Amino acid sequence: GQNIDQPTEMTATEGAIVQINCTYQTSGFNGLFWYQQHAGEAPTFLSYNVLDGLEEKGRFSSFLSRSKGYSYLLLKELQMKDSASYLCAPLTGGYQKVTFGTGTKLQVIP
Amino acid sequence: GAVVSQHPSRVICKSGTSVKIECRSLDFQATTMFWYRQFPKKSLMLMATSNEGSKATYEQGVEKDKFLINHASLTLSTLTVTSAHPEDSSFYICSARDRGLGGETQYFGPGTRLLVL
Numbered sequence A: 001g002q003n004i005d006q007p008t009e010m011t012a013t014e015g016a017i018v019q020i021n022c023t024y025q026t027s028g029f030n031g032l033f034w035y036q037q038h039a040g041e042a043p044t045f046l047s048y049n050v051l052d053g054l055e056e057k058g059r060f061s062s063f064l065s066r067s068k069g070y071s072y073l074l075l076k077e078l079q080m081k082d083s084a085s086y087l088c089a090p091l092t093g094g095y096q097k098v099t100f101g102t103g104t105k106l107q108v109i110p
Numbered sequence B: 001g002a003v004v005s006q007h008p009s010r011v012i013c014k015s016g017t018s019v020k021i022e023c024r025s026l027d028f029q030a031t032t033m034f035w036y037r038q039f040p041k042k043s044l045m046l047m048a049t050s051n052e053g054s055k056a057t058y059e060q061g062v063e064k065d066k067f068l069i070n071h072a073s074l075t076l077s078t079l080t081v082t083s084a085h086p087e088d089s090s091f092y093i094c095s096a097r098d099r100g101l102g103g104e105t106q107y108f109g110p111g112t113r114l115l116v117l
Helices: none
Strands: A003-005 A009-013 A018-025 A029-037 A044-049 A053-057 A060-065 A070-075 A084-092 A104-109 B004-007 B010-013 B019-025 B032-038 B045-051 B067-073 B076-081 B090-100 B103-108 B112-116
Touching: A003 A084, A009 A018, A018 A029, A018 A084, A018 A104, A029 A060, A029 A070, A029 B103, A044 A053, A044 A060, A044 A070, A044 B103, A070 A084, B004 B090, B010 B019, B019 B032, B019 B090, B019 B112, B032 B067, B032 B076, B045 B067, B076 B090
Parallel strands: A009 A104, B010 B112
Antiparallel strands: A003 A018, A018 A070, A029 A044, A029 A084, A053 A060, A060 A070, A084 A104, B004 B019, B019 B076, B032 B045, B032 B090, B067 B076, B090 B103, B090 B112
């Protein structure tokens, strides 16, 4: 089976930096996706990490440690529109399935 | 960036009827597409993996005769909910894998809200 662990909710202030952590236990790990999902909408692709280390993409950065089964998403210069759920999703197995946990609901406050 | 479209965006149908949902990758070829379902405030649940030119692979507990998947081309996959019942009411989202020069990416369509009366 697979286990994905993220905080359920987080609150951060507009303009600040927030780090959303994710630990996972999977079999046949290939890489890890991060998605953003606003309420009532489909997920939007943010990043995909295969190798260990930090990948930066504008205000969003994602880090992966394969040996520790750990990843985080770093959001800088938070904006109100960043209020959403953030989904950590490992890509696993021969069929390369992406599976999701319940995600982290981030609320950005003024 | 790559775009995945889904049609229809919303559908209301009577119990017992069948509903077809289309998923298209608009500017890339997707040998693999995925169908997810999401209930309110719940996580996305993978229903099946759709492979172009072959049978879909269904997740445990998903009835293959009820949720018919066809991946007729590299840009189109369809999900048909047969003999729909109220408990099938949900948000259905397709996803397509792009293994382009930019690396591995998986994009989601905008989803289809199904309400079965």
